[in-house]
Amino acid sequence: MCFLALRFESTILSGKKLKREKNPKENIVTLKEVANHVGLTAGTVSAVLNNSAASRSIPESTRQRILAAARELNYRPNMLARSLRVQRTYTIGVILQEIGDAYGSTVVSGIEEVLSERDFFFLTVAHRHDKRLLRTYSDLLISRGVEGFITVDTSISEKPVLPTVAVAGHKYVSDVTNITLDHRKAAEIALHHLKSLGHDRIAFLKGQMESSDSVVRWEAICAVAQELNVIIRPELVVQLEGKDSTPELGYPFGKQLLSRNVPFTALFAYNDISAIGAMRAFQEAGKRIPEDISVVGFDDINFASFARPALTTVRQPLKKMGRIAAKALLDWIEGRSEYMPEIAIEPELVIRNSTSPAGYGKS
Amino acid sequence: MCFLALRFESTILSGKKLKREKNPKENIVTLKEVANHVGLTAGTVSAVLNNSAASRSIPESTRQRILAAARELNYRPNMLARSLRVQRTYTIGVILQEIGDAYGSTVVSGIEEVLSERDFFFLTVAHRHDKRLLRTYSDLLISRGVEGFITVDTSISEKPVLPTVAVAGHKYVSDVTNITLDHRKAAEIALHHLKSLGHDRIAFLKGQMESSDSVVRWEAICAVAQELNVIIRPELVVQLEGKDSTPELGYPFGKQLLSRNVPFTALFAYNDISAIGAMRAFQEAGKRIPEDISVVGFDDINFASFARPALTTVRQPLKKMGRIAAKALLDWIEGRSEYMPEIAIEPELVIRNSTSPAGYGKS
DNA sequence: TACGCGTACGTTAACGTTAACGTATTTCGC
DNA sequence: GCGAAATACGTTAACGTTAACGTACGCGTA
Secondary structure (H helix, E strand, O other), X not given: OHHHXXXXXXXXXXXXXXXXXXXXXXXOOOHHHHHHHHOOOHHHHHHHHOOOHHHHHOOHHHHHHHHHHHHHOXXXXXXXXXXXXXOOOOEEEEEEOOOOOHHHHHHHHHHHHHHHHOOOEEEEEEOOOOHHHHHHHHHHHHXXXXXXXXXXXXXXXXXXXXXXXXXXXXXXXOOEEEEEEOHHHHHHHHHHHHXXXXXXXXXXXXXXXXXXXXXXXXXXXXXXXXXXXXXXXXXXXXXXXXOOOOHHXXXXXXXXXXXXXXXXXXXXXXXXXXXXXXXXXXXXXXXXXXXXXXXXXXXXXHHHHHOOOOOEEEEOOHHHHHHHHHHHHHHHHOOOOOOOOEEEEOOEEEOOOOOOOOOHHHO | OHHHHHXXXXXXXXXXXXXXXXXXXXXXXXXXXXXXXXXXXXXXXXXXXXXXXXXXHOOHHHHHHHHHHHHXXXXXXXXXXXXXXHOOOOEEEEEEOOOOOHHHHHHHHHHHHHHHHOOOEEEEEEOOOOHHHHHHHHHHHHHOOOOOEEEEOOOOOOOXXXXXXXXXXXXXXXXXXXXXXXXXXXXXXXXXXXXXXXXXXXXXXXXXXXXXXXXXXXXXXXXXXXXXXXXXXXXXXEEOOOOOOOHHHOHHHHHHHHHOOOOOOEEEOOOHHHHHHHHHHHHHOXXXXXXXXXXXXXXXXXXXXXXOOOOEEEEOOHHHHHHHHHHHHHHHHOOOOOOOOEEEXXXXXXXXXXXXXXXXXXX
């Protein structure tokens, strides 16, 4: 019988080898093949490989025999089948606007760190600001069995079917955990910095309507400005538009600001990329930074410190926010923690060389 | 019977509603539930929804009844089960060193564009320069049924089990399609540019050993230098180290170059981020760019044009390379095209403000 | 009226796994 | 030396789909 089993096995194997050229799937080995190889059944092999409760009664010698065979045949469990059976995929969906921008990439890098520590994988989709695409993608991800979502800079309006954590989400929807920066604090530190440098004519670059932080951040700025007696002049407020994720974004709006011919000594931009773009517009127009115009950015992306001059900015700990989002989601999925509606993140002012006392340029 | 069916259905549904609070999976509806709802079997419903060959004999009225029920119940096919059955996952694995660096993110954005057009998804893994982790991850991805791999800036040495496309891969392994820049051409245009500006003392930043382009690019530079009679002085060659993906990477090596006290009028850096970091080191030491030192970068990442001065660089069309990689892989997987060992990409010199004639600073 | 053919579905098995339960043999206590 | 318990496995069914095959019925035709 042993002889027969061996013969059987070897013909199977040689059959596979012949086919391998054509179909790469042919040489991936299943549980049943491992079981055949050691003369046991799939159930037993499964129990040992997962060392489940049932395997307590399997003697060490058999266990070793099984493990050896699995290694030898290079057995890789089929996660599809396993997931179908145990109803878990250890996969989450990451939904963002675009792939490749500094903001999203950094958040995703934080997410990935945590997921890999906890043996989860993720599928990424970019909805390109299209509401319908967003809906389609979340359905497709559910089809693929993701156990939860992390959205980045994307507002959700409907209550989702699965646990969802929104990085920079603001609509308060039940069953969505929002990871949000403390925008009040952010506005305070930035405006206080500029005010204490003597700036009283401050220009603003408002975020695009599609960006989920825009509204909340602007409201915080308005509220804090009032408290600090900083006047917000409509002539000095410019609305960003476009979905560019390079500094090109801010360039035309920097020019626009200058063309209004309303004097200002400082700019508080919506984010670092628009700040850097605006800086270039200013510099091309002969303005010196910070002597003529001080500039404060937002985010503290990698390149902020390498802008010329190095950019003063409100730091959002993006990678950390990604980590926190992932941790919150996994704990929630695995029932280690309850749903919480919000996790607040503290911003931090990073003072570099793009800000200086007002009027510095007049001397 | 119809009454019974309805009753049955409604109790099922209310049962689900009660459970929904506890288990989110409870309210996702299966093919069998749709079938029950219309009083048919799962097989029939499946045939209609996929409009397979078998559904030719299903009358329009029934077809509509099924489609309506599926919509009404919000049926979403379970891709795990489907994939297990049809042995296809429409998923590929993207393997990169890190997530969040400008180079990789841009390539991935190109990949994603093509995948989404063709209804594929992707799982991303970052192996952090660890060979063993790379191996582990590729096994895990195979477990999850990916149909192919795209690697970014990662050398593979073993012949892979699945179709693989390597962006900036250089080891020639059979069954791997390499998407490679024409490094000879790149070296030619960069060195010719510097030489024609009169530079004859050129410093070089060599790529890190872990970066897969390093060796090939350096060899191309050496070969072209010889042909153009450009002398490469060992004292002016610095080896980059570290896995930083911000300009911070180049900063210490820019300093190191200056500290050697060997005069040079130009720098050809391994990539843009190291070029920008080195520029800052030069500027901090009082050197003007380009008057005292011309700098040429490599890649043309988003920020290159917003460096001060705007960086002259050898452009790699990163997004396009991602697109080409994805297209090649999908065509290969779906048998629309044969395996090809290499696809060459043409670099392009982008002249901005970081280069000028040698000796300009002496006047 | 018997036969064939088209119509409209149902049935079965399989994809690879695993949890729950079954069964045959051995070991041990008293 | 007999029953109970432990040991070492096997068997079955199910996860949700789909491809291949099967069947029952009605209709037209020779």
